[in-house]
Amino acid sequence: MRATCICFFMFQIVCITTLFGQGLKIADIRKDFKVGHKDEETCKKHLEALEKYADSPVERGYEAAYHMFMAKHSGNPFKKMGYFKNGKNMLEKEIASNPSNVELRYIRLCIQYYIPSYLGYKGHIDEDKVFLRDNLYKLNDKSTKDLLYNYLKGAKMYTNEELGLLGR
Template sequence: MMTRIVLTVFLFTMAKMGLGQQLNIDKIRKDYAEAVKDEDLCERNFEILDEGAKSTTEKVYRAAYEILMAKHMGNPFKKVGQFKEGKKRLEELIKDNPTHIEARFIRWSVQVHAPSFLGYKGNIIEDKNFLIKNLHKLPNEEAKSIIYNYLKGANSYLKGEQIFTTVDLKELGQ
């Protein structure tokens, strides 16, 4: 009897883990902006990506969520360390895949929001211009829409040459 109970609990736990941890890049992509404010969502998606990221896009979002995890940490030294690890991973992915549209979007969004003392601001205009010229090439229409809406909404807090002009937005929306 005890063996049957233990086996049932084990099988239930394994099934729950297997079903609960499936990597759905569309959901992870949609959750990205919300994960900044929602620590549980951020942690959950990071764990899923950490365990299962295989494609370049999944690895890019893994780096993004690793960076976002820093925002939810209390210890400033751990925060900076976490940020630097994610940044290093993201930069390696961009170095190996310089025309990967979502990688450039993630770097742009991280750099726009990163505090200046972290010194991670050097590619904002480059990535903005890359996105304007290339977002329309992204084959996934849903991804394109999510990124476009994110960029369009960013204008409310951007300054100077970071702002997307009406012409930029028109080109992005193609």
Template structure:
């Protein structure tokens, strides 16, 4: 009887502590896919909107807010949605400037944002930050996901925006 009680107690406590937690690695891996998958973007945006508590989770909330703009039809709505995500992203970066995920998100947004949005000034700084700091990300899975994204993006980057072979080698550590 005592063992059953403790086993049940363990499962109840585990459920309570796990309930509502956001799987950041899933958000990272879905990030590139959500650009083209409206349903995935909407689902992850809802999860993040309801449960983002940490700075990193709020950064991914901002990223999905920005991605959600791509799925809007009205240009004014697109712009408003983009600005909402951008403002959130910048506000969380101010709180934790050395957060690798935040700098990755901003780099990716600025790399893909149309030039008329005038949102690209931090791209080179964020690129250099990522080269020197990605290895410090505690999540091995997170490192793999971000490295894959960066190395695949490198195929269409030009000039200072492209990663050199040495930079890619440093990112892969």
């Protein structure tokens, strides 16, 4: 009887570990953000995980971004527009609920800065650039702050003077 209980207990631990081990790896999702629009497999992998497990504003913001990235990987024009509109609406909803969230503003800025003008989603670039310049330094997570800063620096969205303020 005791051996059966121990086996059952060990089985439960393995199941729980496996279940939670398949969750989100937000560090990987952040790191791959710059390639999600280029690499379909990376995009699909992260989107599937985010759709299943996203439960914070930032995670839902990345889910929205990866939806928009899927538009580039779809051949069907209706699906393309559906992915894009769905992601845009998701992201705007998260920002409306969390207007001071630095990472959500970063996601929106990066998307708006690079998408084609004909999609009509470029209205917050200046606002988000200023917001990030004035608030990025307030992020408590140094690795996230460094990742965002280095991406923005490499994207050449900011002047050298603005980068100085952004990187403080």
